[in-house]
Amino acid sequence: MAEAKETLLVNEFVDGILDPEKTMLGPVKNGGHIVANTAPGCWGPMITPCLKGGHEVTRPVYVEGAEVGDTIAIRIKSIRVTSIATASGNDAPVEGRFVGDPFVAVKCPECGTMHPETEIKGIGNAAIRCKNCGADVTPFEFTKAYTMTFNVEKNIGITLDKEGAEKTAVSGHHYMATPEHSVQNPIVTFAPHDMIGTIARLRPFLGQLGTTPSRAIPDSHNAGDFGSFLIGAPHEFALTKEELEDRTDGHMDINRAREGAVVLCPVKVPGGGVYLGDMHAMQGDGEIAGHTTDVAGIVTLQVEVIKNLSIDGPILLPVKEDLPYLARPITKKERSDAERLAAQWNMKNKLERSLPLSFVGTGADLNEATSNGMERAAALLGITVPEVMNRATVTGSIEIGRHPGVITVTFLVPVEMLRQQKLEQFAIEQYGEIE
Numbered sequence: 001m002a003e004a005k006e007t008l009l010v011n012e013f014v015d016g017i018l019d020p021e022k023t024m025l026g027p028v029k030n031g032g033h034i035v036a037n038t039a040p041g042c043w044g045p046m047i048t049p050c051l052k053g054g055h056e057v058t059r060p061v062y063v064e065g066a067e068v069g070d071t072i073a074i075r076i077k078s079i080r081v082t083s084i085a086t087a088s089g090n091d092a093p094v095e096g097r098f099v100g101d102p103f104v105a106v107k108c109p110e111c112g113t114m115h116p117e118t119e120i121k122g123i124g125n126a127a128i129r130c131k132n133c134g135a136d137v138t139p140f141e142f143t144k145a146y147t148m149t150f151n152v153e154k155n156i157g158i159t160l161d162k163e164g165a166e167k168t169a170v171s172g173h174h175y176m177a178t179p180e181h182s183v184q185n186p187i188v189t190f191a192p193h194d195m196i197g198t199i200a201r202l203r204p205f206l207g208q209l210g211t212t213p214s215r216a217i218p219d220s221h222n223a224g225d226f227g228s229f230l231i232g233a234p235h236e237f238a239l240t241k242e243e244l245e246d247r248t249d250g251h252m253d254i255n256r257a258r259e260g261a262v263v264l265c266p267v268k269v270p271g272g273g274v275y276l277g278d279m280h281a282m283q284g285d286g287e288i289a290g291h292t293t294d295v296a297g298i299v300t301l302q303v304e305v306i307k308n309l310s311i312d313g314p315i316l317l318p319v320k321e322d323l324p325y326l327a328r329p330i331t332k333k334e335r336s337d338a339e340r341l342a343a344q345w346n347m348k349n350k351l352e353r354s355l356p357l358s359f360v361g362t363g364a365d366l367n368e369a370t371s372n373g374m375e376r377a378a379a380l381l382g383i384t385v386p387e388v389m390n391r392a393t394v395t396g397s398i399e400i401g402r403h404p405g406v407i408t409v410t411f412l413v414p415v416e417m418l419r420q421q422k423l424e425q426f427a428i429e430q431y432g433e434i435e
Contacts, residue, residue, distance in 0.1 A: 001027060001062075002026075002027065004026070004027040004028060004029040004030075004032065004064040005026065005027070005028055005029060005032060006028075006029050006032045006033065007028075007032060007033045007034075007035060008025060008026055008028040008032065008033070008034050008035070008061060009035050009036075010025060010034060010035065010036040010037070010058050010059065010061065011036070011037045011058075011179055011180065011181055012025065012058065012059040012181055013039055013056045013057065013058055013059060013179075013181060013182055013183075013277075014053075014056070014057055014058075014059055014060075014219065014275070015050070015051060015052055015053075016045065016051040016052035016053025016054065016055065016056065016104075016218055016219055016220075017052050017053055017216050017217070017218055017219065017237070018053070018057070018060070018212050018213055018216065018217050018218075018219050018222055018250075018273075018275065019212075019216040020212050020213065020214055020215065020216070020268075020269040020273065021216070022059075022060075024059070024060045024061060024062040024212075024271055024273055025059050025060070025061045025062065026061045026062035026063070026064075026271070027061075027062040027063065027064045027271065028061055028062070028063055028064065028303060029064050030063060030064045030065045030066075030303070030304060030305045031302070031303070031304055032064075032302070032303060033077070033300060033301065033302050033303075034061055034274060034276075034299075034300070034301045034302075034303060035298070035299070035300050035301075036058050036276055036298070036299050036301075037082075037179045037296070037297075037298055038057075038058060038179070038206075038276060038277045038278075038279050038296060038297055038298075038299055039056045039057075039178060039179050039182040039184060039277060039296055040056075040083065040086065040176055040178070040184065040186075040187070040278075040279070040294035040295055040296050041055045041056065041057075041207055041208060041220075041277055041278025041279070041280075041294045042054070042055065042088070042207075042220075042278065042291050042292075042294045043087065043088055043091075043140075043187035043291060043294055044056070044176070044178075044184035044185060044186055044187045044294065045184050045220075046091070046102075046103065046139070046140050046187075047128050047138045047139075047140060047184075047185050047187060047189075047190075048118065048128075048183060048184040048185045049106035049108075049115050049116050049117075049118060049137055049139065050115050050116065050117055050118070050183065051115075051183065051184065052104055052105075052115055052218060052237070053103065053104060053218030053219040053220050053221065054103030054104065054218060054219065054220030054221070054226075055208060055219040055220045055251070055277060055278050056182055056183070056184050056219075056277060057208050057219045057250075057275045057276060057277035057278065058275050058276050058277055059275070060211075060212045060272075060273030060274060060275040061271075061272075061273065061274045061275070061303075062270075062271030062272070062273065063271055063272045063274060063303050063305060064271075064305075065305045065307075066267045066270070066271050066272040066305045067267065067270060067307075068214075068267055068268060068269065068270060069267065069308065069310045070267040070272075070305055070306060070307050070308065070309060070310075071264050071265065071266060071267060071305075071306040071309040071310070071311050072211060072264070072265050072267055072272045072274060072303055072304070072305055072306070073262055073263075073264050073265075073303070073304045073305075073306055073426060074209065074262065074263045074264075074265060074274065074301050074302070074303055075262050075301065075302040075303075075304075076206070076209075076257065076258065076259050076260065076261050076262070076263070076299070076301060077259070077300040077301060077302055078259055078298075078299065078300045079204045079205065079206065079258060079259045079279065079297060079298075079299050080154070080204075080297055080298045080299075081150065081154045081202065081204050081279070081281055081295045081296075081297045082177040082295070082296045082297050082298060083150070083175070083176050083177045083281075083295035083296045083297070084149060084150065084168075084174070084175045084176075084177065085147060085148060085149040085150065085160070085168045085175040085176065085188055086147070086148055086175075086176060086187065086188060086281065086293050086294055086295050087145060087146065087147040087148070087165070087168075087187045087188045087190060087191070087192050088145060088146065088148070088187070088289070088291045088292055088293050088294060089142045089143065089144050089145025089146060089192055089194070089289065089291065090142065090143040090144050090145070090289055090290055090291070091140045091141070091142065091143070091290055091291060092140065092141055092142075092143050093139060093140055094138065094139055094140060094141055096109045097109050097137060097138070097139040098139045099114070099234055099235050100233045100234040100235050101229055101230075101233055101235060102139035102140055103218065103220055103221070103226075103229075104218050104221070104230075104233075104235060104237055105233075105234075105235035105236070105237075106137070106139045108130045108132065108133060108135055108137050109135055109136075109137070110130070110133045110135035111130060111132050111133035111135065113130065113132050113133075116130045116131065116132055116137055117130075117131040117132070118130060118131060118137060118185060119131050120172075120185060120189055123166060123169035123170060123189055123190070123191050124169075124189075124190060124191060125138065125141055125142070125190050126138075127189050127190070128185055128189070142190065142192050142194075144194045144195070145190070145192030145194055145195075146159040146160075146192055146193065146194060146195040146196075146198070147159065147160045147164065147165035147168055147169075147188055147191060147192055147193055148160065148198075148200065148281075148293055149164065149168070149175075150202065150281065154202055154204075154281075155201065155202050156199065156200070156201065156202065157199070157200045157201075157202060157281060157282070157293065158197065158198065158199055158200075159193075159195050159196055159197060159198040159200075160193060160196070161193055161196045161197075162191075162193045164193075165188070165191040165192060165193040166191045168188040168191070169188050169189050169190070169191035172185075172186030172187075172188045172189045173186050175188055176188060176295070176296060177295075177296040178296060179296060182296075187294070200281075200282055200293075201282060202281050202282050203255070203258060203281075203282050204258065204259075204279055204280065204281055204282070204295070204297065205254075205255050205256070205257050205258035205259075205279070205280055205283070206257050206258075206276055206277070206278065206279055206280075206299065207251065207252065207253045207257075207277070207278030207279065207280050207283075208222075208250055208251050208252075208275070208276055208277040208278040209250060209252070209257055209263055209265075209275075209276045210222070210248050210249065210250020210251075210252070210263070210265050210274070210275065210276075210314060211248045211250065211265040211266060211267060211268065211269075211272045211273050211274055211275075212248065212268070212269050212272070212273025212275065213246050213247045213248045213250075213268060213269075214246040214268040214269055215239075215243060215246045216237070217230070217237070217239070217246070217247055218230070218237055219250075219251065219275075219277075220251055220278075221237075221247075221251070222247050222248060222249065222250045222251045223247065223249050223250075223251040223252065223362045223402075223405070223406060224244070224247070224249065224361075224362030224363040224364065224368065224369060224372060224405055224406075225362055225363065225364060225365070225369065225402065225404055225405025225406060226251060226405075227239070227244045227247050227362075228244070228363075228364040228405070230244065231244060246268065247362075248265065248266055248268055248313070248314075249313040249314055249360055249362050249406075250265070250275065250314075251278070252314065252360060252362075252401050252402070252406055253278075253280075253283070253287050253401055253402035253406060254316065254360065254401035254402070254406065254408060255280075255282075255283045255284070255285065255401075256316055256318040256319075256322045256358070256408070257316065258319070258322075259319075260319040261316060261317060261318050261319055261322070262316070262317040262426060262429075262430055263314055263315075263316055263317075264306070264311065264314060264315040264316075264317070264423075264426075265314050266310070266311045266312060266313060266314070267305075272303075272305075274301070274303060276299060276301070278294065279294070279295050279296065279297045279299070280292045280293055280294060280295065281293035281295045285399060285400050285401070286400040286401075286402065286403040287401075287402045287403065288403055306422055306423075309421060309422055309423075311376070311380060312376050312379070313359075313360050313361070313362065313372075313373075313376055314360040315357055315358065315359055315360065315380075316357075316358040316359075316360065316408060316410075317356075317357065317358065317426060317427065317430040317431075318358055318410075319430075320430075320431060323356055323358075323410065324396055324397035324399065324410055326394065326395050326396055326397060326411075326412075327356040327358075327395060327396040327397060327410045327411055327412055328356070329354075329355055329356065329412075329431045329432065329434070329435070330354070330412070330434075330435060331435060332435040334435075335351075335435045338351055339351065352412075352414045352415075353414070353415045353434045354395070354412035354413055354414050354415060354434070355412065355413060355415065355418060355424075355427035355428070355431050355434060356396070356410060356411065356412055356413065356427070356431065357377075357410070357411070357413045357418075357423070357427070358408045358409070358410040359373045359374075359376050359377040359380075359408065359409045359410075360373060360376075360401070360406065360407075360408055361373020361374065361375075361376060361406075361407050361408070361409060362405055362406050362407075363405045364404075364405055365404050365405050366400065366403070366404060366405060366407060368405065369405045369406055369407045370398055370407050370409070371385075373398075373407050373408065373409035374388045374389065374392070374409050376409075377409050377411075380421060381413065381417045381421070382417070382420075383417075388409065388411070391411040391412065391413075392409050392410065392411045395411045395412040396409070396410040396411030396412065397410055397411075398410075413427075415434060
C-alpha cells in the first residue's frame with residue numbers, strides 16, 4: 001500500500017455503485033484531511049442513465065488504521081458552494097424507461113439498452129437522448145420545479161423566470177460548475193420555471209457523507225428508506241432484508257451535517273472507505289419535496305479513527321445552534337438552579353453531567369426509522385429502548401432528516417456513558433467543558 005498522505009485531494013467519482021471490491025483512493029493518514037470537489041447529486045444523476053445509483057458521489061478513501069469494528073470521526077471543516085445556479089423540484093417516474101427502479105435500472109424505451117450513454121440535444125424536458133438510437137430516455141420528469149441562482153457571496157438564492165432559466169440551460173455545466181470528471185447531465189438543461197422570484201437563504205450541507213457498505217449498494221440507496229426498494233427488486237442490485245443490514249446510512253440528507261459538525265461513521269470494510277457528495281445549498285427538515293437545491297462544491301474533512309468502537313449507523317455531533325432546545329448542554333446557571341433544587345430533596349452529588357449525541361436511524365418509513373435510531377442508541381450506551389424514549393422526550397427530540405425514513409434521536413447523554421464509549425472528548429471538543 002502507498003504511503004498515507006496528510007492531505008488527499010479527491011476529484012474522482014463512482015458510477016453510482018458503492019462497491020467494497022473496488023480500489024479506494026489513498027490512504028489518508030489517521031488525523032489527515034480529505035479535500036474534495038463534489039458533483040451535484042439527485043437530479044443530474046437521475047437524468048444520466050449510465051449512473052446506476054441515483055447519485056454521483058466521490059470515490060471512497062482508505063483511512064490509515066481503520067479496521068472493521070472501528071469508527072471514523074469525520075469533522076466537516078468547510079463547505080463552499082461553487083455552482084452559480086441549479087434546478088430542482090418534485091419528481092415523477094416515466095413508465096417504460098426503467099426496470100423496477102428509475103434511480104438504479106434505466107432502460108431505453110426504444111432500443112432497450114440498459115444504462116444507455118446519452119447526449120444533450122437542445123434544452124427542455126426531452127433534451128436527454130440515447131446515444132444509440134436517439135430516443136428521449138429520461139426516467140424522471142418534473143411535476144413542479146424551479147431554477148435557482150446564487151449571489152457571489154453564496155448566502156442568497158432566487159428562483160428565475162423563463163428567460164433566466166433558459167440562459168442557464170444552454171450552458172448547464174458552466175452554471176452548475178460540474179467537476180471535470182463528472183459524467184452527469186446538468187439538470188438546469190430542463191430550464192424549469194414554475195416558481196419565480198422566491199428568495200431563499202443558503203445553508204449548505206452534505207446529503208451524502210459516510211463510509212462504504214460491506215456489499216455493493218447503489219449510492220442513493222445506502223439508507224434504510226431508499227434501500228428498502230432493493231429488497232426483492234427485479235434488477236441486478238436486488239438485496240434481501242438481511243443483506244440490507246450491510247448498509248452504512250451514508251445517504252442521510254440531514255441538514256445538520258454541515259460545516260462545523262462531526263459525523264461518526266461505522267467501519268464495515270478495511271480502511272472505512274470515506275465518501276461524500278450530494279451537496280445541497282439549503283433544505284428544511286424532511287426534504288419534503290423529495291429533492292432540494294443540488295450543487296457542486298469544495299469540501300474539507302478531517303478524519304480520525306476511534307479504535308474498537310463498533311456502531312451500526314452514523315452518530316452526529318451537530319453545531320450547538322442546530323441542537324434541539326432540550327438537548328443543548330446545561331448552562332452554568334441551569335446547573336446552579338438544579339443543585340439548589342437537589343439540595344432541597346437531599347440529592348446532593350446525584351445530578352448527572354451530560355452532553356448531547358444525535359443518533360441516526362433509517363427505515364422504510366418514519367416509524368421504522370425511529371425504532372432503528374432508538375435501538376442503535378440503546379445498544380451503544382448499554383441502556384434500554386424505554387430509557388432512550390424517556391431521555392429523548394425530556395432532554396432531546398426526534399427530528400426528521402428525510403421523509404419518508406431518516407431521523408435523528410438526540411438527547412443529553414450522561415458523561416459516564418460517553419466516557420465508556422470513548423466519546424467524551426469528542427463531545428467536549430464540540431460543546432465545551434461540562435458546567
